[in-house]
Amino acid sequence: MASPEPELAVYTCRSCGECRxxxxxxxxxxxxxxxxxxxxxxxxxxxxHLMRAVFDISETELEVCRHLMAEDELTVDELTGLVDRDRSVVTRHLNHLVELGMVEKHSRVLSNGGRVNVYSHRSAAAVRRQFKLGLYTWLTDAVDVVDDLSEDKIERLVGGTDEGGRGPVIVDGDE
Structure with a gap:
């Protein structure tokens, strides 16, 4: 049995205020x-929200994953019928999920000749490990972005102006 992972916590320095x-x-x-x-x-x-923000996984991709979790393996055509999306859309989502390590792609020989790609889910433990690795990588990059914020950039964010000082900063979702 694997030992439990240690809990993560936020720490701060009494002297300089740095957080880790x-x-x-x-x-x-x-x-x-x-x-x-x-x-x-x-x-x-x-x-x-986590799947969208960190891994750019859409609701449709989550729906594809749910269908794959319910079956041993599915083809693009089978998934297209289940999620009611165009074949090209389903293929694009499957390729993204394969790239993320959530789904595996195999080739199956058809009884009447030819081959077809089939997709299957990976184990929950494998997907969880892949998500943690991706999240930790994203978090490290996000901390670098925060560390790179200059005083001038922070003043613009707080003041609500763009980099040229011309007007409100537009944040995703604002209209």
Whole structure:
């Protein structure tokens, strides 16, 4: 039996205020950092939001996954009928899911000759590992983006102007 993964927590440095995510108290400014409970109030992600934000998985792709989880394997044509989408759309979504490591693609020989691609789900443990790896990679990149915010960029975000100082910053979903 595998040992449980250590819990991640947010730590802060008493001296410089730096924050880190870790499974044990890291050091900063030559002293151990303190675990903090009072984090920034953010909305906890839903499954759909997380899949969209981190992995760019659409609702249709989640629907494709659900159908694949219910069956051993399906062809593009079978999935097209189940999700009521165009064949090219289903193929594009399947290729994305294969690329993410959620779905496996195999070739099957047909009884009347020829071949057809079939798709099957990976094990829940394999998909969970793939998601964690992707999420950790995304989180590392996101922290780099935050670290790269200059004082000028932050002032523009808070002040609500674009980079040229010309008007409101348009955020996805704002109209």
């Amino acid at each position: 995510l870790a499974s044990a108290a890291p050091a900063c400014c030559d002293e151990p950092m303190d675990e903090i409970d009072d984090t920034v109030p953010v909305e906890s992600p839903t499954e759909s």
